Amino acid sequence: MHQEEQRPRKFVWPLQAMPLARAMTLIYALLILYVSLNPFEFTLDNGISGWAWLDAPLPRYITLFDVSVNILAYIPLGFLIVFSAYPRWRNFVALGIALALSAMLAFSVESLQSWVPTRIPSLMDWWANVSGGLLGGLLAIPMGPQWLSGSAIRRRFDRWFGLNWAWAGLFLLFPWAQIYPQSSWLGTGVWGHAIFGSIDWGTTVMNHFAQETAITALCWLGTALLLSLGMRTKAPQWKILMGLLAWTVLIKILFTALQFGAELSLLWLTAGAIWGMVLGSVILRWMLRCSIRTKFWAALVCLLSATVAISVLPDNPYFILTMRHWYQGPMLHFNDLMQWLSVLWLPLALFWMIREALVVKLKP
Numbered sequence: 001m002h003q004e005e006q007r008p009r010k011f012v013w014p015l016q017a018m019p020l021a022r023a024m025t026l027i028y029a030l031l032i033l034y035v036s037l038n039p040f041e042f043t044l045d046n047g048i049s050g051w052a053w054l055d056a057p058l059p060r061y062i063t064l065f066d067v068s069v070n071i072l073a074y075i076p077l078g079f080l081i082v083f084s085a086y087p088r089w090r091n092f093v094a095l096g097i098a099l100a101l102s103a104m105l106a107f108s109v110e111s112l113q114s115w116v117p118t119r120i121p122s123l124m125d126w127w128a129n130v131s132g133g134l135l136g137g138l139l140a141i142p143m144g145p146q147w148l149s150g151s152a153i154r155r156r157f158d159r160w161f162g163l164n165w166a167w168a169g170l171f172l173l174f175p176w177a178q179i180y181p182q183s184s185w186l187g188t189g190v191w192g193h194a195i196f197g198s199i200d201w202g203t204t205v206m207n208h209f210a211q212e213t214a215i216t217a218l219c220w221l222g223t224a225l226l227l228s229l230g231m232r233t234k235a236p237q238w239k240i241l242m243g244l245l246a247w248t249v250l251i252k253i254l255f256t257a258l259q260f261g262a263e264l265s266l267l268w269l270t271a272g273a274i275w276g277m278v279l280g281s282v283i284l285r286w287m288l289r290c291s292i293r294t295k296f297w298a299a300l301v302c303l304l305s306a307t308v309a310i311s312v313l314p315d316n317p318y319f320i321l322t323m324r325h326w327y328q329g330p331m332l333h334f335n336d337l338m339q340w341l342s343v344l345w346l347p348l349a350l351f352w353m354i355r356e357a358l359v360v361k362l363k364p
Contacts, residue, residue: 021083023169028077029105035073035337036109037116048114053121070128071135074102078136095137102133160235167230170349174223175248177345179255180338184212185273186219186248187310209272215309216276217283220245222302224284225295226353237288245277259335296357303346 078098085094106129113119161168178186224241231237249269257265287298 021080025077025080025084028080031337032073032077032105033109034340035334037112037119038336039118041117042112042115043117044115051111051114053110053114053126054123056122067124067128070125071132074106074129074132075136075139077105078102078133078138079140080136081133082137082140091141095134095141098137098140099130099134102136103130106130106133160231160240162232164230166352167227170230170345170352171227171244173341173345174227174244175251176338177342178248178252180335180342181259181268182342184215184219184310185268185270185276186223187215187306209270211309211313212270212272213276213279215306215313216273217280218302218306218309220277220280221284221287222299222306223349224280225287225299226303226349228288229292229295229299229353229356238285241284242281245281296353299353300350303350307346 081098081101082094085097089097103126106126109129110121110126113121157168161171224245227241227244228237231240252268253265256268260267287295290298
């Protein structure tokens with residue numbers, strides 16, 4: 001055997017399709033439709049055709065904020081479309097696809113806005129959206145297909161989740177589901193009001209510190225155990241989950257500063273929230289060593305218990321006062337979207353967890 005044949009070859013990461021990017025592209029496109037057409041009060045008999053905005057004069061007042069938002073909103077879409085096109089379409093072919101799909105989506109949105117009384121479609125908005133899609137595609141092109149399919153991020157997620165892209169999607173969406181203000185930190189179980197009802201506690205005094213500590217601990221422990229079920233056994237689960245918690249806290253601080261002002265950016269970080277995260281993390285460190293079956297039932301019990309507690313216990317009075325004086329301004333539709341994400345994340349996660357348990361069956 002020749003010496004060259006004995007020399008180990010450098011592993012080349014294969015160019016693979018990216019199902020997560022395609023799923024995120026679809027989700028992001030639906031989010032654009034939601035934000036652009038909310039509150040979905042269509043008036044079809046207003047005498048305006050869907051393409052009248054093409055010949056309409058430009059708006060009298062054009063603000064830098066509106067133009068910037070329209071451009072920035074479509075940059076991730078163009079970027080994700082280029083990711084989704086690989087490896088079948090690459091380089092400028094992928095860029096052309098990103099530009100065409102961005103233009104088609106923007107055209108559909110502007111046309112539908114013709115029948116929404118609270119919206120004003122314009123050719124300027126369409127050009128801004130198309131420019132955003134083009135910029136997003138241009139940002140993705142220099143990275144190349146090898147970087148896209150074999151990047152450190154992609155390989156890291158492969159080592160963490162394997163082919164469990166649904167779990168990876170839940171992992172990525174979790175920090176954003178915490179942006180909308182909540183009475184208890186990490187308490188994304190407000191949908192439980194429709195199931196368990198709401199109790200009028202009147203003037204009853206509650207220990208809000210103990211209540212928030214317990215809810216935060218239950219929510220974090222249940223969420224972390226749930227996400228660990230989708231991770232590979234050899235993945236550094238503790239470090240990954242604690243990194244997720246730190247990233248979630250950082251995002252919450254940034255968006256609280258945008259919504260309430262920099263001086264109130266830590267308004268939500270109460271003593272109960274801090275001790276709840278500490279308590280939940282300490283128990284999590286021990287429970288990650290348990291079997292898959294034990295983690296499954298523990299996650300289910302924690303999340304359902306937290307949902308019941310959030311639904312039947314009274315809200316923090318300081319939280320109620322804050323919400324009454326909350327001026328959302330230009331972020332109204334964004335906050336509405338984040339509220340939906342906050343409501344839907346937990347039932348989607350529970351649905352997927354139970355589905356996996358029924359299909360794969362829990363291992364001892």
